[in-house]
Amino acid sequence: MSFIYMIIMGLIVGVIARAIKPGADAMGWILTIVLGIIGALVGGFLAGMLGMNANGGFTGLIFSVIGAIIVLFVYELATGKRRIG
Template identity: 65%
Template sequence: MIWTILIGLVAGLLARAIKPGNDAMGWIMTIVLGIAGAFVGGFIASAIGVNSDGGFIGLAFSVIGAIILLFIYELIISKTSA
């Protein structure tokens, strides 16, 4: 459980650092973003036939999934504030 939270934090922080823009969210949302990104990244990896069980490949797909979720989050926030 703690390992999942730490990996989620790392994946969320990396995704927020890579994706340009102002994503105002706290630590908890960053962890949730990373954990959810791991699920999305795992789905993408299995869809293209890549084994992403841990290691660098797993982290890379987690970050890719988190970046996708950040774009979706940004679309939702921009529509509700407009």
């Protein structure tokens, strides 16, 4: 059951991060789920470095979205996509 929960939360976090970050990110549902899962890992790492507990709840969601936005910026740098505007 935790695997299904991870996929659903990855999708939610990925969609929120893509909605917040400006620019067109052409990626499908699977990449959005992967983005959300990796973003949650990055967000958990950031929360740990700040000495905060981000295990679930609203704080965990916020740190996961922040981590996913960071991953989106790194993804753009790695793929060479340029922002217009």
